Amino acid sequence: MGQWIIAYTPLVDLFLLHLGFAYAQYIVLRAGVFSLATAGLAGIGAYTAGVLxxxxxxxxxxxxxxATLAGSGAALVLSLPLARLRGVYQAIATVAFVQIVYSVNLWAEPVTGGAMGLNNIPRTAGTGVLAVAALGTLYLVWAMERTRLGRAFNAIRQDEAMAATLGVDIVRHQALAFALSGAIAGLFGALEAYHAYALDPGQFAFPFLIAILSYVILGGRNSVAGPLIGTAILIILPELARPLAENRMLIYGVMLILVINFLPRGIADSLILAWRARRLARPEPAAGEP
Amino acid sequence: MLAQQLLNGFVVGGVYALFALGFTLVFGIQRVLNLAHGAIFMSGAFIAYYTVAAGGPLWLGLALAVIGSGLISVLVEIVCFRRLRRSGDEEFGGIISSIGASLVIMTIAQRISDTQVLRFPFETFPVIIWRFWGLRVSALQLFMLALALALVVVLGWFIYRTAFGRQVRAVTQNERAAMLMGINPVRIHMQTFFLSGALAGAAGVLVGLAFSSIRYTMGEPFLMYGFVIIILGGLGSIPGALLASFLFGMGQTMLTAYMPSAISGLNEAFIFAALFLLLLFRPHGLMGREAAGALRGRR
Incomplete structure (x- = not known):
């Protein structure tokens, strides 16, 4: 047992870190903002913590x-212009933001170490710290689901005009979702910095953005369990496929295609929907029968 | 010097146009971002390279690349988007399945090339350089520009002057109404994806010839730039994408040529900051329409 834990500690750490990033991404999608800024916000958090x-x-x-403050501050500032945009245009504007953070980190060599990376960061965040942070985030998101805030996010995502007529202040709620997402992304960015000894700008660029987005969409972007399931599968699967060596990414790609084709809303959301549909379809027991 | 840079930017812009037009065509008709477009572009360069490496002439390689990339693109449509479209989840689901397709195509290319950087043999395209009015123009540059412009004109003719194009535009506007008029949208989708892939394949060959670095990851930066260009032009707008491609190509070349070296590392940041600002003042791109970027189903 002890051996097993030691062998798999890096994998568990990776999972816990990415779980945090996945929930940062999940919160903005929940509030109906198609923002992909999480990677950039995580980068800001990581470099703030690392440089300090x-x-x-x-x-x-x-x-x-x-780092948490820097992440949420940057997200708040970003939310002002983004309120003018919708849908895919929001997505691209935030991709631009991620790319700007990346290039600035790459360029500001005296401070960030540029392409050589920021090295020799003292390692202070172990598995325990990561687990506490991930569980805290999970609890926060789960609790939010049950409050007025969670319902307001749902209303905005489903129908903005309807939410507005019901008295939900859309700009303010989306700014709040952004700030929360930025805080979580910044926090886990900092943990990544204090966990990995070194940072390089490329870590928080386009491929990272795509990875986080796929955790949320594959797992399910509406239910709280979605990102948890998505992250678990996408982190563990490549590990299980290790014996396939060079064909690993091939299998990974085929899996992505198959899963999303047959569970199109993501794993958690599709299963919940199917379960609800079955419950509704079950005939009511007739009253007079013995 | 300025004229030379303008010319270089124009040539680069032509290649971007080939890449971005297919991207925007697919977005216009299906409202999906095909993230496998970069991998399809790369497969064009690969097909041409292996044709030439096997002793075939370049024109044959180019033709096979155009057809092959078109077919791969159709396959992506069938495997990644068709089923999702039926359940109405293609907007988000399509992102995942096309990432999957991109991984599959890239892994196959990586295995075939053994992770090497490939180069067309020297003089695959004759190296001829003309100098006039202080300009330096290679035959390859002229060929790139001519091919890009010719394909753009052909695409324009297809979309705006033929029955096929009318059907594509009808499906783009309203798929249900088009179906009621007797158009088979499944066929239109497949044909659009073929066109889109074929253009990307041609762009791949040109990039492979010009920069002589054919690699299984060569599509990734182009996917990013493609994003920027189709948004800049306005999603789904063909004239917009064309305009944006040339603006982007020129802008990039100019920044590289004239930026003081102390801040030349920030070129990318400037380009993306400009895109961000532009979106604030024109939230739907240069020539986009209000509805084009809106998400359809948010459930």
Missing amino acids: AVKLGAHPALGVAA
Whole structure:
């Protein structure tokens, strides 16, 4: 048992970190914003924490707090212009944001180390810290589901005009979703920095964005369990397929196509829908029968 | 110097146009972002390279690349989008399945090329350089520009002057109404994907010839630029994508040529910041319509 845990610790750590990023992405999609900014916000958080630790020797707790603030602050500022855009245009504007963060991190070599990366970050976040952060995030999202806020997000996502007539302030709610998402992304960015010894700008670029998005969409983008399931499958699957060596990505691609074709709303959402449909279809027991 | 850079930008813009037109055509008709478009572009370069490597002439390689990429694109449509379209989940689901297709195509290319960077043999395309009015123009540049413009004109003729194009535009506007008029949308979708893939394949060959670095990941930056271009032009708008391609190609070349070297690392940041600002003042791109970018089903 002990051996097993040691062998799989890196995998568990990776899963916990990416779970955080997946929920950061999930919150904005829940509120009806097609934002892909999570990768950029995570990058801002990671570099804030990393630079504070390496250049100023700041305490990790301070670094984490600063990264969380920086993430949510950047997200709030970003939400103002994004309120003017809708749908795919939001997606592309946020891709542009991710790319800007990437190029600035790459260019600002004296501060960030540029393409060589930011190295020698003291490792202060172990599996325990990651687990606490991931569970906290999971609880936050699960609790939000049950409040007025969660219902407001649902209303905005399903029909913006209807939500507005019901008195939901759309701009304010979406800004709030952004700030939350930015805070979570910044927090986990900082944890990534304090976990991995080193950072490089390419870590938070386009491929990372696509990976996070696929966790949420494959798992299911409406139910709370969706990102959990999606992240678990997409992190563990390549590991299971390790014996296939060079064909690993091939199998991964085929799996993505098959799963989304047969469970088109994502795994959790499709299963929940199917379950509900079955319950509704079941005939009521007749009253007079013995 | 300025004229030279303008010319270079124009040639690059032509290649971007080939890539982006197919991308925007598919978005216009299906409202899906085909993230396998970069991989299809790459497969064009691969097909042409292996044809030439096997001793075939370049024109044959180009023809096979255009047809082959078109067929791969049709396959992507059938495997990735058809079933999702039926249940109405293609907007988000299509992102995942086309990422899957992209991974599959790229892994196959990686295996075939053994992760090597491939180059067309020297003089596959004759190296001829003319100098006049202080300009330096290679035959390859002229060929790239001519092929790009010719394909764009052919595409324009197809879309705006033939019965097929009328059907495509009808399905783009309203699939149900088009069906009631006796148009078979399934066939139109397949034909659109073929056109889109064929254009991307041609772009792949040109890029492979010009920059002589054919690699299984060569589609990735183009996918990013393609995104920018079709948004800049207005989603689904063919004239918009054309205009945006040339603007983008020129802008990129100009920045590379004239930026002081201290901040030349920020070129990408400037381009994307400009895109961001442009979207704020024209939320639907240069020539896009209001409804084009809206998500259809948010459930």
